Amino acid sequence: MSESGIAHSSGRQGRFELIAGLVCLALCVPLISGATVDAQSRTVIAQTLGIFGVALLLLASGLLPAGMLARQRSAAPGSRAGAGAPAVGPLNAYPSPRDWIVAHARRLRRLLEQVDWRGDWLPVLVPLGLCALAELALATLWTPANSTVPSATSFQVLGGVLIAAAFPLLVLERRYATVSARQPGEAPRIAQLVRVPLLTALALGVASIFRSLGFEWPSLIDRAVVVLLALVAAEIVLRCAATFFLPRAPIAVRDSPARSSIASLIRWERPSLSAINFAVRRQLGIDLSRSWALAFLQRAAIPVLGGMIVASWLLTGVTALGIDQRAVYEEFGVPVGVFGPGIHIHLPWPFGILRNVELGVVHEIPIIFAADEQTAGLEEESLRAADLTDKTGAEDMPPASADRLWDSSHPSEASYLVASNSNGRQNFQIVNIDLRIVYRIGLSDDAARAAVYQTADPEALIRAASGRMLVRHFARYTLFDVLGQNRDAFVRDFKTQLQSRLDALSSGIDVIAVIVEAIHPPPEAASAYQGVQAAQINSIAQIAVSRADAVRKLKSAQQTATATQDDALAVSEERVDQAQADSTLFGGDRQAYSAGGQAFLFERWLDRLNKALSRAPLVVIDHRLGGQNAPTVDLRKLGAPATLPSAETDE
Secondary structure, three states: OOHHHHHHHHHHHHHHHHHHHHHHHHHHHHHHHHHHOOOOOOOHHHHHHHHHHHHHHHHHHHHHHHHHHHHHHHOOOOOOOOOOOOOOOOOOOOOOHHHHHHHHHHHHHHHHHHOOHHHHHHHHHHHHHHHHHHHHHHHHHOOOOOOOOOOHHHHHHHHHHHHHHHHHHHHHHHHHHOOOOOOOOOHHHHHHHHHHHHHHHHHHHHHHHHHHOOOOOHHHHHHHHHHHHHHHHHHHHHHHHHHOOOOOOOOOOOOOOOOOHHHHOOOOOOOOHHHHHHHHHHHHOOOHHHOHHHHHHHHHHHHHHHHHHHHHHHHOOEEEEOOOEEEEEEEOOEEEEEEOOEEEEOOOOOOEEEEEEEOOOOEEEEOOOOOOHHHHHHHHHHHHHHHHHOOOOOOOOOOHHHOOOOOOOOOOOEEEEEEEEEOOEEEEEEEEEEEEEEEEEOOOHHHHHHHHHOOOOHHHHHHHHHHHHHHHHHOOOEHHHHHHOOHHHHHHHHHHHHHHHHHHOOOOEEEEEEEEEEEEOOHHHHHHHHHHHHHHHHHHHHHHHHHHHHHHHHHHHHHHHHHHHHHHHHHHHHHHHHHHHHHHHHHHHHHHHHHHOHHHHHHHHHHHHHHHHOOOOOOOOOOOOOOOOOOOOOOOOOOOOOOOOOHHHHO
């Protein structure tokens, strides 16, 4: 083929690659942005489309530089006009500032014109930037999506779209795989990069179809695809970074740095040893076909590999169980015993199978009934996370899991209908209960066998049995009876009945405890019920206060009456004693008068006179005092002096 034909073919090839790269770039931008803008609300479908968008971004990072190099090869030689020789001025002439600036500007312009931006830098910077963005997007997509699971139909449609998208990628890969080696370009390396989004589309499509069937392991396929894309993007980034430190090859033989050895491993046939030997001999000058060690390894590979496979199969007959584990051992499908913690040797798989069972592990589950199983699983996970992560200090704010107020709903509460009797009519009321069951698998061997062969989901079984018992229990009582009954007696009876029901089903489950956190009306009616309850409490308090006042007044009256009675008794006793004393004195006086007569009377008169004179003023007048200065006693009672009349009155 002539040089003009090769250049024309290379130009058309470069145009196609540029167009294909721009199309891939336009498709991957909305897919990646839709999955990485809001990571909190990202769904599984958006995450899957984002991963496929990253694969298209890697393909665009390989197509765009290849198209740029192909366009540069198609340019005719000497298309860039070389700069003429600089004008030489006089030898001894000192340039003016303006001439000096103009000369340096021309020199800088010539240097910039000599740089091949489209051939040297754009084919390196474009894949470097795109692969760096791909790494950032993969780091965001590595975090799991939210737990909102779309419908099975959505996964089926997504799987069909991804598998349909793999068809044009397959056509593109076959187109580059069949390009003639005489045609210049990057066809083999682009074909290897096309296999990356092709494999991604097929893997994600198959994973979506399995997700629609209810399997959970397809998430491992997503993780594996993300790891593959991250490795390919990292290799391209390193190759582009190494290009800055390597000499530039001529444009005619220059390769694009956007190539990947990891992508070259994606092929249907096994790697050719002769091709590997040829590549090593061309790069390092070593002929591996003449190496005795490699030849020995090639001959011994199959026996060693077979021995490793047999040894690995025999190791399936050795099992180590932890301290909280045990297992039911099946030999040829028949259970023959229960293995405890430790190392056990048994028949290898599939002749001997161990079915693990917990040993002494305690579980706590709330008795809740959500709208669907997914919501129930979310609530249980949130409760377990709160129990594991809430380590609140003494002075810290209480966590949300400690909220027990009636006016707010809690995820661990279930609602039940309770019988009611209002105004002589039968009615129903709703009550919320926060009840938790603490259980474990029984420690006996029979309990372990029952847990393996009789119980598929212990939590679902306990929840169903507890729910049926609660419904039957609340149907027999009213709301006031439920709220006022003895909590300890209820827990004790409920635990006994639940254990007997589980034993009747041969579940192998031991109920350790039943915990009732709260029993209250629904949050919507909590305020009204609290008002009724507050009024009842106020009435009881007022009755108690009135009774206290009555008792206080009664006791005060009794105290006053007792004091008055005691005072009266004391006065009466004193008067009786005084009368007795007077009677005794009077009797003594009579006897003294009978014995003494007038002498007794005179003595008594003197005694009384002595007592009277001791308490009164006494004036003694002796008639023998005479003369002009004889004392006189004026017994008149004088009043205030009268007012003298004035002179005018006298006149």
